[in-house]
Amino acid sequence: MSEYEALGQQLRSFLAGLLGAGEAPSAPSPRPGRRNGSAPAATDWGPRIELAGLDDLYDGTEVQAYTVPDGGIDNLALSSTDTFEIPGRGEFRMDFSGYFRVARAEPETKNWAQANVFVNLADMKLTGSHNELGTVNVRLNENVVSPGQTFAPGDRSAPAACRIGAAVEFELEDQGMTVFNKEPILLMNDAIEAIPPVEDPNGMARLYRLPLFDTRNPDGMPVAYLNRLQYTVGNYVTVAQAEAFRAI
Amino acid sequence: MSEYEALGQQLRSFLAGLLGAGEAPSAPSPRPGRRNGSAPAATDWGPRIELAGLDDLYDGTEVQAYTVPDGGIDNLALSSTDTFEIPGRGEFRMDFSGYFRVARAEPETKNWAQANVFVNLADMKLTGSHNELGTVNVRLNENVVSPGQTFAPGDRSAPAACRIGAAVEFELEDQGMTVFNKEPILLMNDAIEAIPPVEDPNGMARLYRLPLFDTRNPDGMPVAYLNRLQYTVGNYVTVAQAEAFRAI
Numbered sequence: 458m459s460e461y462e463a464l465g466q467q468l469r470s471f472l473a474g475l476l477g478a479g480e481a482p483s484a485p486s487p488r489p490g491r492r493n494g495s496a497p498a499a500t501d502w503g504p505r506i507e508l509a510g511l512d513d514l515y516d517g518t519e520v521q522a523y524t525v526p527d528g529g530i531d532n533l534a535l536s537s538t539d540t541f542e543i544p545g546r547g548e549f550r551m552d553f554s555g556y557f558r559v560a561r562a563e564p565e566t567k568n569w570a571q572a573n574v575f576v577n578l579a580d581m582k583l584t585g586s587h588n589e590l591g592t593v594n595v596r597l598n599e600n601v602v603s604p605g606q607t608f609a610p611g612d613r614s615a616p617a618a619c620r621i622g623a624a625v626e627f628e629l630e631d632q633g634m635t636v637f638n639k640e641p642i643l644l645m646n647d648a649i650e651a652i653p654p655v656e657d658p659n660g661m662a663r664l665y666r667l668p669l670f671d672t673r674n675p676d677g678m679p680v681a682y683l684n685r686l687q688y689t690v691g692n693y694v695t696v697a698q699a700e701a702f703r704a705i
Numbered sequence: 706m707s708e709y710e711a712l713g714q715q716l717r718s719f720l721a722g723l724l725g726a727g728e729a730p731s732a733p734s735p736r737p738g739r740r741n742g743s744a745p746a747a748t749d750w751g752p753r754i755e756l757a758g759l760d761d762l763y764d765g766t767e768v769q770a771y772t773v774p775d776g777g778i779d780n781l782a783l784s785s786t787d788t789f790e791i792p793g794r795g796e797f798r799m800d801f802s803g804y805f806r807v808a809r810a811e812p813e814t815k816n817w818a819q820a821n822v823f824v825n826l827a828d829m830k831l832t833g834s835h836n837e838l839g840t841v842n843v844r845l846n847e848n849v850v851s852p853g854q855t856f857a858p859g860d861r862s863a864p865a866a867c868r869i870g871a872a873v874e875f876e877l878e879d880q881g882m883t884v885f886n887k888e889p890i891l892l893m894n895d896a897i898e899a900i901p902p903v904e905d906p907n908g909m910a911r912l913y914r915l916p917l918f919d920t921r922n923p924d925g926m927p928v929a930y931l932n933r934l935q936y937t938v939g940n941y942v943t944v945a946q947a948e949a950f951r952a953i
Contacts, residue, residue, distance in 0.1 A: 496874040496885030497923050498848040503887055503916060504926055575926070600746040608914060620913050622888050626744040637744030639751055640870050641888050645913045665868050665893045665911045666856060668751060675745050678752055678823070
């Protein structure tokens, strides 16, 4: 850092102090009679996973049933069938295919029966087309954490459950509109036999008429709804496939 | 405003300008090839209803089936049965009773077939007790918008669907812990015959092992889960009843 930069930083810090802009937000003061304080504004839907130190995993990675793998970032094929509702226009059912990239934190235990494995979506790219709506591209909303986890099954030979709250955008290319969700699209599977659940067609979104908002008017009223979604996790993709999907 | 106050405001504004603190956040720059910009960080789960101009409604308010009422704020009895999971301790099923206060925006149309009526939770107070967990109080998380709506049924004699994404805190008084949700507790009913749906026992939460976080460690890992919830909307409460519930 140059002397000028250092001086600039000091001045900035001093001025920020004057303005109160540099203060840490104070804890909300508990209401009278409240023992444990009050719930904060939820900025994220769940914990953020640190990607540093996790390796990307591609085609060739071995998956073993009822086994807890080391942390890593899974690059997996993904397909889904989504049903949208656009008020005044009706329902639209579409098939999508592409990939997603799931960051798995290091597990606290390697014991399948006891392991809760926490994840974040690190990327998602899907594309589909519909004879009326045209091409639709799905991309992860990188401005929101998409958190998830597997749940300890309690038994070494029992399947685990998993959930991920996904924040995405749907670009309706030919409609000139991109919509996004403000409540998580809750992807879940109540019986996975491996982590990750490769070649598993039993993923569902647990949701109800999930509102979608126009990115050009994000604080406005919903412009569409996601009514149903089922998904299939495929297998690990190759580096080249992942790169091709990332360009969507 | 005194001269000193005005001067202070100008100075503050000038300094904020120097620091960039007074600038409106710039729109995220679209990625190359992206037509419609990208989805923003979702600060709220949905649109905020303006309470000003809406009257509180209590016992004595008439509810008519298949009729769209004027905007207002419903003060209604509410009961629920919730099942929590605390890792390492098991599942706990509890009955709660109390009230909620639901702000209904003025409808865009009075035609039942065509009306989407938008709502926010304006208050919620429930209490319950469990022989092992002790007393648990449920309160609305006022730092988050809890948005919802009814859906136009398309027919004058068809029931409507409704959804509300609730942000609450559960104060486990005797455990010395308060937990809250970062993903909405999605209260829904797919067939309501009146707005509001008084004396309707068919409310459910559509969720899956919804993570709950400790208010003392809001950015930490989940400490409990909400596994199931069903609810019954009762009738309008009296002013005195609402005041008693508010003290919970």
